[in-house]
Amino acid sequence: MATAPTEIKVTPEIAAEHGLTSEEYVRVRKILGRDPNITELGIFSVMWSEHCSYKSSKVHLKRLPTRGKLVVQGPGENAGVVDIGDGLVAAFKIESHNHPSYVEPFQGATTGVGGILRDIFTMGARPIAVLDSLRFGEIVASRTTSEEEAARNRRILDGVIRGVANYGNCFGVPTVGGEVGFEPCYSQNPLVNALALGIARKEEIFLAKAKGIGNPVIYVGAKTGRDGIHGASLLASAEFTEESQQKRPNVQVGDPFMEKLLLEACIEAMHTGAVVAIQDMGAAGLTCSTMEMASRGGTGIEIDLAKVPQRESGMTPYEIMLSESQERMLLVAEKGREREVLDVFKKWGLDAVVVGSVTEGGIAKVLHHGQVAAEIPAHPLAEEGPIYQRPISQPPLRRETPSDWFVFKAGTTNFTENFKKLLASPAISSKRWITEQYDTMVRTNTLAGPGASDAAVIRIKDPQTGEVKRALALSTDGNGRWCHLNPRLGAMHAVAEAARNVAASGARPIAATNCLNFGSPEKPEVMWQFSEAIDGLKVACEELGTPITGGNVSFYNETLGKSIYPTPVIGMLGIIDDASHALKLGFREKGDLIVLLDGAGSAAATPSPANLAQEFSSSEYSKTIAQIVAGEPPQIDLAAEKRLQQMLLALASESLVQSVHDISDGGIAVTLAECCFAAPGLSASVSLEGAEPPGEHALFNERGARAVVSVKSSLLARVLDSARQYGVAAHQIGQVTRDKRFRIQYKGSAAIDSPLDVLRDVWAHSLERALNTR
């Protein structure tokens, strides 16, 4: 074989520097039947990186339910696809961009959003919404967080928010929701998980399978530069050390304007009918797109790198193949019709060049100035990479005694003061300061943007007539603290809460996408967390009937040997058959009755006092007020969740309630306050006499399967009937008022009693105040 003149001789040491183990290197040599050259080694190293190959997670991911009546495309393509009726499908997926966002927060976050948007429109679907699930270290100095660290976390948050905003706002897709969480473990490893949703006609969905021998392979979009080389393999597939800041050149740079042009041009090109297959160049760039297209199509592929549009001169084949320059696509056109495709890209002012063709025989051949730069069997490279059954070992059980747990002090506690502290905590306070930096409304489909409903609600306009019938609801959820205490239970809660949020907006949960953020898979205890979380997701998704249609695994989330909390994030998609039935969380009218719904029914088991303390120690109240993070997440009853969700759907479709808000972080007290904050001029007067003592538990416990609804008094009887029918306990606990005070009665006295404006002020402005301190 002819080799490039300045060829570096590949040795096992160089292979090791590329992150390949000695066994993996043996495997490379076996597939090739010889030593690889340096370009080939680079190709193998990125394709077999953890990020691209899922080599440590594959054996576990198999356990997840991925099929369902509505699933059109499960995991394995650029995004999952589900049928949403009337000939339309929704494509959606969540993906992480954690490491780049720590190294360079703004660009890391923009390219995270850009990457997931490309995954969606690569499928032929026009993106209609983005959500972001973000986790940062603590932004306020405390006993455990120094001012220096808090300041750094604020800078990271600021960069990430600006990055998310910049990309979505310019691209023209509304950023409609997501969540933001804070824990010390994310201090040097923030999580940036971006979810995108798109819609298309069912017959217009595109797959990334190279087909038709002789069909031209076309490169479109931005020029290739030296940026982002080894972003996937070095940045995303290894843990952080003190030198990680030096990896800044490995972070890609995003250009949302270019991507907007690419979107419009790709959709227009697809409509010509001359496009056979299309694949975006994300992680591992040209390597991944060529190899995977050929492998999936069962064909070979031949490309000439000299034809690839380049931003810099003198790039080697190694650099061109491994560049992660953004906003690029590779597509296969029908032979003889390439002109139609090229013309569309010319109209949009984008580079589009025929760089090769689909070949017979399964070999991916990369040429550079007439010489063979790489020659690899595509299928073995893409599909026969290493798969690891990594060692798993359960970490020693945490030995906790009641002295480690929260101590109830109901008799001596000023709940109103503690409630204000809770409302002011970064986890619970309003995220408006963040979400106002996002364009939440462009495309005029946002029926419920951030904070308006438990889930984001986006209506679907018919692509031809503009007529609106259905809406989609989306929520992302994942409680890292709970998964740290019990990964299986925590993962189940993530699914249950996401589904509950979607149901609270009036939508039927139909499918989910997941982003699994964990530490190093080379640590047996991390693999134990991972395996447990997968089992939890499996059980909950099966029980709630929401298959997982795709997502991504992010390992190596650790810095200096310390892992983040295991953080599986679930993105849940639901359908509302009649968009006008969508529900919001804010109270609507004075005099409406406030009803507490509990899916556990009237026979809910009361835990023993010791169990109560253990469970409460995992709550937001325990963390914020007592600085205790211990115990266990609340027990979960999936049947109860299902009953509650089905009842909520019935209430929505029969228009029986004015508002719905589920009970989660901060318990029922926070839920009720948020219902008021979203309803200018309205307040609530509530009595929780029926709730189990002690007072902290009654006001702030976070058990699932519960929601607060407000009901016109004339419809109360029908709501109570519905509750009986679904086996849900329903108690009228108060009413909506026009009072200036917010009151919750408990055990004969006002447990919480404050001017609503005071509560609103701490809730509305705490995050902003924390972030503006220098």
Place this chain on the structure above:
Amino acid sequence: MKFGVVVFPGSNCDHDAFYAIASVLHKPVEFIWHQSEDLMNCDAIVLPGGFAYGDYLRTGAIARFSPVMKSVERFANSGGIVLGICNGFQILLEAGLLPGAMMRNSGLRYICRHVHLRVEEADTPFTNAAQKGQILRIPIAHNDGNYNVDEATLAELESNRQIIFRYTTPDGSDDASGNPNGSMASIAGICNRERNVAGLMPHPERAVESALDSADGLVIFQSMIEALVGAAKATA
């Protein structure tokens, strides 16, 4: 009567303006490509929001040189009705069809939220269906909406009654809390001296249905329709 919505590379509210006119107001509307000098016999032109040409260099600075803007200028100079929304307003400023310039929002951040506008003049093709002093609740979504102009020009804008929308509080007061971006004299929208060209930073096309939280933006499109109907009658 026919509306035209210009599509620059990077426009992203073009479809929203189109939808408001076609599907909510049921009026004929066409997209006009930025490289075309043919305005396709449209009677009113909308320059939509977005990031034309990526807003590189300065918002609207490159878009003003696109071929379609030559025709839009001719159309405006011959009395045609032109409305610039958000990025469209910025382009009209760069093109010199309206006076002034935009600076970065005073808070130095992008802001997307509903704000309140007061209709200052009801004798323009963009406000004739509204009442003077009427309060409209309409969203903004921009980085650079901090309107600025020299004092002499501001005085001219005032004396010629070219300031047609000002930011205000929900009850219509002049309190500074109603101004979201530091805009001079709380200016949200202006027209030219001839009153046939207007620009505003808020997005009326995002407030055309109660399902979207407000339908207050409709009155601006309805005003344009009335103006076109009036003009058609006058020439008939």
